[in-house]
Structures are given as C-alpha cells and as structure tokens.
Amino acid sequence: MTARFRNPTGGSVDRSRTCRFTFDRQSLRGFAGDTLASALLANGVHLIGRSTKCRRPRGIFTAGPEEPNALGTLDPGDRQIPNVPLTVAPLADGLVFASQNRWPSLRFDLSSIAGVAGARFGAGFYYKTFMWPAWRWYEPLIRGLAGLGCAPKIGVDRPPRERHLDCDVLVVGGGAAGLSAARAAASRGAKVVLCEQDSSLGGELQFETATIDGRASSRWLIDSERELRVAGVELLTGTAVVGCYDDLLLALCQPAGYPGEADELLHIRAAARVLATGATERAIAFAGNDRPGVMLLGAVERFAARFAVRAGNEAVLFANHDRVYCAAQRLREAGIRIAAIVDPRARPELAVLEELERGGVRICNEQVVEQVLGGHRVSGVIVRHRDGVGTPTRISCDVLGASGGWTPALQLATQSGLAQRYDAQLGAFIPVSESATVIPAGAARGKLELAAALADGTAAGAVAATAAGRDAAPAERPALVSADPAPAVMPFWRVVGGDEKRQFVDLQNDVTVSDLRQAVAEGFREIEHVKRYTALGVGTDQGKTSGLPGAAILAEFLGKPLAEVGVSRPRPPTRPIPLGVLAGFRGAPGTVRPVRHTPLQADHVADGALMEPAGLWLRPRYYRDHGESLAAAAEFEAQRVRAAGGLFDASTLGKIEVAGPDAAAFLDRIYLARPSGIGIGRARYCVMLREDGMVLDDGLVLRLAAQHFLLTTSTHAAAAVLSHLEYHAACSAAELAVSCTDVTDAWAVIVVAGPRTRQLLRKVLPPAQWREPLEQLRHMDFHCGKWQSRPLRLLRASFSGELAYELHCAADAAPPLWRALRRHGAPDGVIPYGLEALDILRVEKGYLTSAEINGQVSPYDLRLDDMVKRSAPCIGSGLLARPALHEPSRPILVGLVAADATARLDAGAQLIAAARSTQSLGHVTSAVWSPALGRAVGLALLAREFAAHDREVVAADPLRARYTKARVTAAVHFDPTGERMRL
C-alpha cells in the first residue's frame, strides 16, 4: 500500500525495495532511495521535533544539510547518534530513530511550558535571568532542558580512516558549474578531483527541467558523469569539503550521510580550487513561520521531484522572485493543488501566470503572508496587502512553501581568503574573485541561471588548469541551454507589521525579529556581536538559511545599508565533524604518541620490570622480583648495587657525534669546561649554557679523535640539545666546519656499577682484547674495541658513586651482551636495577638531573664556579656575567638530611626558616630515602644567604600538611671523597 502522500510514479526512489523504519515507536514504511525526511513526509508526518529554547513544535524545513529543525537521534540507546539531519540521512530497512528536545513525548511535551515562558526569554536571557537567589537552584532543571540531543554513552568503534590526496584542480561541488569546470580542467590535462556532498551528482539539475545540448538535463548529467570518469576525474560523492586552511583543504567523506564507521577524513592539496558550492535558498520572516508544514519552496519542489512525495495536498507559495511561478507549475504536475501564490512584488509579465490562473491558482501580487495558522501543523495563512491596505484574507492550506531568494554559499570562499561584495540585484553577497588559484564559479558567484552557470564553470575550470600549470589545447563545447529564466529577485526579508515575537529568523536557536530589535535597543551594532548575543546562526546549520536575512533585518534596524553591515564570518568546519574522525589514527588507545623502546625492552619485560613512560620512552622503574612494593624494591636494588653490583639500561641518553675540521673549536663555544682540552680516549663532565647564561644541560664529552667527539645528553633534553647545536653550527659558528649527528639509537648503553663489576667484566669481555684496558682504565678513560665482532666502547664513569663502567654497545648487539652480563653476574649477586634505585644512588652522591637543572639556574647556583673559570668564552658566557646572577637571594645547591630518621622529605617541598614562616627560601629538588644513611636525604636549591652548613630548615608541604625538619649539608651525602669510584 503506498503511503498517503507518495505519488505512484516519478522520483528516483526504488519502489521495489520497501524499507521499514520506526519513528518515536511508530512503525512506518518508505523506499530505498528515500531520506528519513522524505519517508516521513510520504507518510504524512510533519511534526518531528521541538525547538531548543521555546519548545515549539517543529517540522521539516529544507531538503538538504542546511536543515535547522529536523534533527533526530538515530538508534536511541547507549550508542545513539544525536542531531542527525533527517533531510540527509538515507533510509535503510530497520532504522530506528527518535525526535529530540521533548519530554515526555512530541505531542504532549511538558517542557513546552518553557515555550510559554520562552516568550519572555529574549535575546541574551542567560545574562539576565536565573541568578537569584543562586544559579545552583536552577542548574539541574536547565541542564536537563538545555542542549540539542543527548550524547551516546558508548562511542562508535571506528577504524580510523584518513587519506592524503594530491591533485592539480579540486572542484568543490558537482552541480552544473562544477561538472563543466571539471570537464574543462580535465580536457587541459589537469588531474582533477571533484567533491560533491550529496550522494549523487547534479545539484539543482536533479530537480529542474531543462534542455542542454539538445538533451534533457537528466540525460546530460548521466553523460557528463560517464565522460568525466573516462577522462580520469576522481568523483567523490558523499564528500563535503569542510574547511579551507591556507594551502590545505579538509573534506569529510560520510557515505551514510551521518556519522558512521565508513567516515573518512581527506587532506587535499590542490594547486588550484574551483568553488562551485552553489547557492542556498533563504527564508522570509513572517509570523508563525516555524510551524510544521512551513518549508522552503525549493524543498517542496525537491521532495516532489526526487522522492515523488507531496509535502501536502494544498499549498500556498510565498516568494519574491519569478521562479515561484515555474515552481507552481511543477508542483501542480506533481499533484499538489496550489491554493495561492503570494508575491510582494508587482505582477510580472510572464505567460505562465495566465496558465496558472486558468488552472485555478490565486495569484496575489503586492501581498504578503502576515500570519500562519495552526498548531502542530499549518492549517491556513492570513494574507494581506504589503502596505496594510484593505482587509486580510484567510486561505486554507496544509503546506506553505516560502522562498526569499538564494544566497551564494560563501563559506569556503571566505575561508580561502576571498573578499565579499554585496550584489543588490541578487540581494546577497558574492565572492570577489581576485586569486588565480581560488576560483568561485556558478551560483556560488551569483550566476543563478543555468546557461550562465555552465559557462562560468567552463571558464573557471580553464583558469584553474592554467594556474596548475596545465595548458593542453582545450576541447571547447558551447552548451546550448533552455531552462528556467533569471529569477529577478526583489530583496525581501520580513513582513513589516506582524507579531515580531513570532517572526523567526533562526529556527534552530529560536531567534526572532524581536530579539534582533532588542539587541539593537541594547546597543549592539556589529553583526558579530549580535550573532553571539542573540545566538543567530550558531547552530548546527551555521545559519545557512538564516544568516543573511538576519543581517539584513539588523541592517534595517540600524538604518545602515546591508553592504556595510555584512554577514558574520564563516569558519571551518562548514559541516559538523565527529571528533573521532578528526582524531584519525590518534583515536585508538595507545596511538596518541609513539612509544620508544630501548634495545633491551624485551629483556626488561622478561626480567619482570615495571615499565614506566619517561617522555616517549619506556624505562624500567624497578624489578618486581626485588620487593613487594616500589619502596622496598628500590631500597633492595640500591643496597645491592653498593654491596655487590648492578646493571642499568641507560640507552635513552641522548648521544650526538660531532665531527669536522673545527669540531674542537666548536665545542669550546658550546660547553663550559673547554672540551678542546680533553685527551683522546678521555671523557669529561661538561655543562652547556643557554644564550642567557642559564644551564641548558649537562653530560659527558668523549674525545674519539682529534676532531671527532661523542656527546651524551640527558634523556629529556636530547632533542633540545641537538637543535641547539645545529642552530649554532649554522648561525653563530657558521664559519666553523662541523657536523652534528644524532646517534641515540645507534648505541645501547649498559651501566655496570658496584664493587664487583671489574671481575664481572673480566668474565664477560674477551680477555685478549679487554684484559689490559680493564686493568688500566682510569676514571673518565674509555677504550674502543669489539665484542662479538660488533663495536664496543668501554667508558669508566659513575653516576652512582660506585666503581662503574658504561658499555656503549652497537644497539643490535646489546641484548646478547646484557644477557651475558646477567648470567655471569648472578653468582656474584649482580642484579638489574631501575630508575627508582638510580635516583637513590645519585641523590646520595649529589649528582644532578633535570630536577636540579630546571632551566632557571646558572652554573654558579650549581656550584660549578670552577668549571666556569676554566672555560673559553662560549654561548651564554656573556650574560653569565650579569650582576643579578650573584645576588644573595639567588639559589644555591645544597644537601638536606632529615632531622628525624622516620620523617619523609618530598621533592617540591618549599623550604622555610621555621614552622610558622610563610616566606619560601627555596625548594627541595630531589628527595629519597637513603639506605646508606638510614634516613631521608635530598638536594635543594636554597637562597644563598640562608645556605650555611648545619642550618636548620623546615621542608614544608602545606597541601599535605607535612612539615619536616631538616639540616643543610653539603650536596654529597655518601662517600664525600669519592674513594669508592676509584677502587
């Protein structure tokens, strides 16, 4: 059985495939090829939701993505998709969807009491109401009522889809102008991509009856599509270009028409772009123009032409242009009786008018629709003379098609940087085409007639191809067209003298003419301010049908010309994009940032390490076998290192090889401590400064050859140090010949520390090569050799204060070396240790990390005065001489020991003189519980004037109410002479 409002023939729906769907628990039927909106209208359903603020009953307004009213929730439940425009969503069998913004139901909506009150809620009501006695009283109710649709509880499990496209010419829009532009560009040899947001090509051509080149426009469409495919043009339907960002265009491909699994984000780089985005029909403001059954005229035509759906049986048409008469003819042929055509202009000289009148259509020129009658559906209109002369007439109807003309879709042109110009004939703004690479074409440029659009498109395609560097001889084809005549629009924005509180400008946000008048009365003058104050055009439709009428009405109230007032600036995206689509490949867990592994990752995991992110790296914090808790394991590991030995993976250290004829001179400019003085085969602890004299990083410099050095940096500073070196090599030291290469990943670094390490290394390293070096290496010496035919550097250096060696091993050979060390070390009690134990050991010895080198300290603050004295003039040494760096209030590095053996020191605690003091003298930079001393120790930066030895201070953590008494000591707590290192 056919639905009541479906014509038996016509349209492009597939009548052989019935689709059952449910709307608000009502079972209905439609055909494949329908949208949800057309299927509802076919069944005579017009009430499909309620408005946000006033909860007024609303119906379907347009037939496309610019829909402000007909938003529904698909698949209600935990996975629902809210705010789906019903005019775009294709119908499928079994779809379930629900209306929004109503409770308990669409017909009996209690929240429409707000509608009665809503009349009192003018523009900006949220600045003026719900304040007394307290916002909290109203908040739960408002939160329940506010908003548009409800978000799902469970996200769509969407595989990320992103694609980068490259082409010569991108054509946005697959209508008459777009298709001819694509053909013109392709015939010149350009690589063309065409994006059309609808699921099929053609734009307005799908609904107009015209003849092109002797063929019906529908035939011409099919032929054009085929020709373009043959010419190699990539035709993307269901793909909307949502943003123009300088040289990049973002497009959203949504084959389903609403958020779904197949959504794809396209990054398009095009040498030239043709913006054939068409023109959007706009509304007129008259009282009651938000009733279900009031639609845009073009929408009524579209439902009839494309879906064979009659939006009603008896229509009144209200428009200010000549096209309304052709539209009336087409609608009559579709079976809709036209009760009246209301046209505020004088009667035009068109033959079709007589034909219509013979057919019983009442033509009311110089008249306007004053008011729409009806509750949940239009039941009639009141028509009167434009100037109020004479008596008003009542005309019955069940659908009203209104049209105020067309607004060129300027969003992408404006985002691309084109200026706008007001065209008084069109009553709209059109883009000014000044750029060779951004070319608006067709209706988007104000060429509403089909012949003009085709010609404009062809010309635009040629210009675009030339701009992209393609100039093959074109195959020109003049298109002979007979179609609808020029519309001859007379700008008409609102009916003067009606009830302004019921004349809606922006349907989605319930912005009325009276709101605009109120905004002007309250002093708003700029369109951008009025937009934000009244909420005009801030909805999901972005004011596509309401923006220009709103600006024009504002201009009228301000007494300024519309050209001066302008429209608010459109910003990307021009269609809503689901955040998951924007996230692309970063959407899935674990993919937001890369994870860097050391070569020993697998071994750490096998050894039971708790791996922790440190920047992008994963590093072992402690090994679970060593204790029940973090603290217990760390203590065990630290004690064992000092008692026997430990292995540590320091591969994350930044390593940079500096080579070139002037390498030594270059490093003298970078570091304090004069690296040119290091002997070959020796290393030195050096510190580099920023340009302002503060410490940037510390590390070891190894001299591999006369002009070949290896630098180590701290893990977190590796990237910054490399850029710093490269910058100065290129700029301040540009006359020096030097290269810097990052080799962090080339070398694994295994630290072997503790009293038994030398005997361990004797077992692991082949004696033929390594016995002598092991015996003879002094502190800070290194020896290059091989292990299992891979390069190995053995450096004697210590970060734990114990006898220690660093094995710099080629990264691919590190796992076998580690395992050999583990195997041979186990009988001696040598265990692997993690970051926590490392921290204990180094704090006990007063060694520095980024906790102390925090970017705010000078080398003097870190007690590196000797190093400064020994340096050549280097980067930062100039500003290092500033008197301010020697003030008594500057911090200096000290050690802290907790007074009480059970007390706890926390890094970050502020240091104060006594318990009640509120003046901070410095802060604790690092703190650990020291097994060697049996109490908490730490390092701190304390104001120089208070940093006397043995002074009592309090480490204060007010947030946790912890105040720990501590004593100031030297920064070294354990083995101050360093004899354990020199065993």
Add this chain to the structure above:
Amino acid sequence: MLISCPFCGEREVAEFEFRCTLEERGATAAERLYFRLADPRRSLEHWQHVRGCRMWLELHRDLRTGRVLRTASVPVPPADGTGS
C-alpha cells in the same frame, strides 16, 4: 600553510619550529632589548625544519597576514668573517 624548504621542497608549517626573531644588527644590546621598533610587515626569523631535513631557515614573514615572503637557508658568511 606551506613553507618552501630549500632542501625538501614545500612542506606543511607544522614540520617547522620557530626559534627566534633576529634583531637589527649593529645596534647595541640595550637598544636591541629595550628600544626596538617592531615592524610587522617584515619579520626576520630563524626556523628549523625539525620534522624533516633539520636544516635552519631564515624566513621573512609579514606578521599581519602570517604569510611567508621569502625563505632562505641561513646564510653562510665568507671565509674570513667572524661570528657574532
């Protein structure tokens, strides 16, 4: 926005990192720090192509529009020149 790297060609601006704006040469430190007059039409800046070839670039930018007017690799001084 695209920046034309002399080595890599045209690349997205997100691949580059700004380091500093260059001051007028020849003025004293005090003048450079406290008395400079910023000219938004032409800003001379040092950027690095960090997420590409890592070379250093000198960009002339118009700060009013954000557009890059000229891109060059950081100039190498003549052999007898001294660094500042």
Add this chain to the structure above:
Amino acid sequence: MKAVEILVEEVRCHELVVPVSRLPAAAAPGAEPPGSVRRYADGAAVLHVGPGRWLLAGHAIERESSAVVAAQVSGGSLLDVSGKWLRLCVTGAQAQGHLSHFLNVTQVLHGRDCAPVTILDCPTLLARRERGFELWTGRSWATWLHESLTRSR
C-alpha cells in the same frame, strides 16, 4: 600478491656527513640533487637525506669509496651508525594508497626519490623502491611504527 605487506629488516648503515660550509654550491657540478637515491644490485643504496648528509646502506661504502674519500678530504666524516636504522619495506599493489593514509606521498616525493619526513610522529626517511617504498626509522621508534602501520591496514 597481498595488497600491502610491511617487513622489518636490519641493515648495516653508515652516515656520511659534510659540514654545510664545505658543501659545493647547489648549482655546481659536484653537487647532488636533494633526495637522490643510487641503488646497487646487491641491495646497497646511497640516499641523500639532508644538506650534507648521506645514508649509505648495506655495502654501499665499498661501492662509493671514492666519493667517501672526496667528502672526507673536504672536511666530511664517515660515521658507523649500524644499529641505528631499521628499514620497513612497504610493498604491494596498495602500498602508496596505504601510505597516503598518513602523509601526502606525492607531495613529499615530488621530484625526488627519498625525503626525510615524520610519519605518525616518528622521524622517518621515506624512499621509493621497486614495487613500493622503504621507511627508514630509528630503532627505538621502529616497533611502535611497524605496529601502527600494520594495525591500520
């Protein structure tokens, strides 16, 4: 043939670096165009990956010994960075399509056969090869990058 296949390979590498101030001017006869790649039958390759920076993969140092010596004479250095680079070979009919998910391959390889890029935030050298592409990436990044590229096929 599978649509996309991604394999990880260990390759011995050297880097040849020449200080920028010692490079011949861009137009001079000795200068090489940026992004050029020379490949040899046994899989060795030389990739020009940055100003004054070449990646010599496999046994390329033997093939290019005269070029290396010339570079060293003008102040360059040959660094053994074996272990630093892992090579991900992306082959198959859909190789370019798969990589186009992450970056604009056409633009990045415009007029050249290799280019330093960033894919999914990992520093990578992208190079064209027969029947697909190579992604050279640092060892520490390779596991995650390989997983991410494979997961999204």
